[in-house]
Amino acid sequence: MTTSNLAWKQEVGTLVFEKTFPPITRHALALYCGASGDTNPVHVDIDFAKTSGFDDVFAHGMLVMGYLGSALEEVFAARSISRFSTRFSAITQLGAAITCRGTIASVDHDFMTIELTAQDQDGDVKLKGQALIQIQSGRTGDE
Amino acid sequence: MKSQELIGLRLPSTRATVDKGRVRTFRRVVGSPGSNDDTAPLTYLFALEMLESDRPLAFVEDLGVDLGSVLHSEQSFEYHHPVHVGDELSFDSEVADVFEKKNGALLFVIQKTAVTRADGVAVADLTRTLVVRNGGNN
Numbered sequence: 001m002t003t004s005n006l007a008w009k010q011e012v013g014t015l016v017f018e019k020t021f022p023p024i025t026r027h028a029l030a031l032y033c034g035a036s037g038d039t040n041p042v043h044v045d046i047d048f049a050k051t052s053g054f055d056d057v058f059a060h061g062m063l064v065m066g067y068l069g070s071a072l073e074e075v076f077a078a079r080s081i082s083r084f085s086t087r088f089s090a091i092t093q094l095g096a097a098i099t100c101r102g103t104i105a106s107v108d109h110d111f112m113t114i115e116l117t118a119q120d121q122d123g124d125v126k127l128k129g130q131a132l133i134q135i136q137s138g139r140t141g142d143e
Numbered sequence: 144m145k146s147q148e149l150i151g152l153r154l155p156s157t158r159a160t161v162d163k164g165r166v167r168t169f170r171r172v173v174g175s176p177g178s179n180d181d182t183a184p185l186t187y188l189f190a191l192e193m194l195e196s197d198r199p200l201a202f203v204e205d206l207g208v209d210l211g212s213v214l215h216s217e218q219s220f221e222y223h224h225p226v227h228v229g230d231e232l233s234f235d236s237e238v239a240d241v242f243e244k245k246n247g248a249l250l251f252v253i254q255k256t257a258v259t260r261a262d263g264v265a266v267a268d269l270t271r272t273l274v275v276r277n278g279g280n281n
Contacts, residue, residue: 021174022174031172034168035165035168035171035172035190036169036172036189036190036193037190037191037192037193037194037195038190038193039193039199040200040210040211040213041211042210049211051211052209052210052211052212053211054211061214061215062186062190062215062218063172063173065186065218066169066172066174066175066185067173067174069175069184069185070170070173070174070184070185072185073175073176073184073185074176078184078185078222078225081185081222082222083219083220083221084186084219084222085217085218085219085270086218087216087217088214088215088216088217091214
């Protein structure tokens with residue numbers, strides 16, 4: 001897995017992270033099935049997937065969102081992240097090597113919005129989303 | 144059950160304790176740093192509810208829908224308080240909306256889940272949108 005942590009400025013358009021994950025294998029899907037409790041057989045059982053009209057099993061959208069979350073957490077402290085949302089634009093096929101990118105979409109005094117994408121090796125967008133980051137450490141409480 | 148009748152349906156509350164080993168395993172699978180970290184990763188709450196629920200896709204099954212026809216369309220997390228190993232959480236979910244698109248070829252189901260710590264602290268709000276292809280019940 002490769003990570004490029006760029007020295008970045010808090011301004012619109014800045015790429016804050018770019019991280020590529022290893023190609024998704026059947027084994028990775030089996031592990032995610034167990035680790036996440038998402039036991040929908042369409043992701044791990046090729047016979048079931050074919051009966052449902054798919055050529056093969058395909059990745060859980062939440063596995064790819066998990067990758068995006070991991071990339072986000074490498075740059076921002078979890079407690080500074082107020083919101084994290086994604087739309088699953090296309091099915092992620094076996095063998096996909098997902099690259100997650102985060103780009104600053106807006107900055108104001110307290111918050112920064114990061115545009116998120118997850119693309120496969122062909123550049124097909126699988127997930128698009130946003131994260132809202134609290135710039136000031138305004139959060140208090142019993143941590 | 145008819146799809147519109149689902150709106151407002153509350154699912155049985157799910158309780159879960161955040162377990163260190165499970166968090167570590169999840170982190171490894173999603174390529175997350177901080178494997179010794181005691182904080183739950185960003186998407187872990189979605190998983191934890193499914194791990195602990197008796198029937199994680201109850202309302203989809205009650206519609207008589209084939210699981211292979213269900214796709215996840217959107218997901219959001221609003222975080223109010225960090226989640227740590229050892230936290231005891233409850234997940235309270237309801238079906239917030241159900242609607243059709245493309246003349247009924249696609250059925251959308253929006254589920255909202257409030258996650259609360261045992262001492263009453265609001266931890267997070269999750270919203271999931273599922274889409275069922277072809278109405279799903281052939």
